[in-house]
Amino acid sequence: MEIVQKAVAGTLESSDIMIRVSPSDELDIVINSTVEAQFGDEILKTVKEILSKLNIDKIKILIDDKGALDCVLRARLITALIRSTKDQTLWEKIQ
Template identity: 50%
Template sequence: MRIVRGAVAGTLESSDVLVRVEPCDHCLEIVIESPVRRQFYEDIKKVVDLTLADFSVTKGRICLNDRGALDCVIAARLETAILRGGERQ
């Protein structure tokens, strides 16, 4: 899957995550913002990496603004943003 346009999924409500994906032709950039970043960064990053791998996303800018979302919510929001902004290769 290739990110061809910007897309958003989620909200900034408590226990949710706002995910933005944007095209980037030269690299995969992941930005994670969260008030619990110090405690849960590795867990969030693992979910993001697995979800991106499931969709074979290797390039793009992925921005997450986490508000304490569970792993399944992070994966679902990221999947939705990828499907909205992506195109099968």
């Protein structure tokens, strides 16, 4: 799957997460989190799992986490990916 444009999902409110994605020539994931020491590895694992399922290996992802639950991270990332690929069937592909 190809990332064709920049996209954003989420907010910077407490317990939420803002994810920005853009096209790239490589996989580049940057995580800024208020709970990075405790959950940074889990955030990265979840992101890589979703990207792997969708065969995305060329993308830049900027994550600003304010303590979001895993389900929120997943929803925000998938939303940003849908917006960046314009593929409305992505929800079905990730199941």
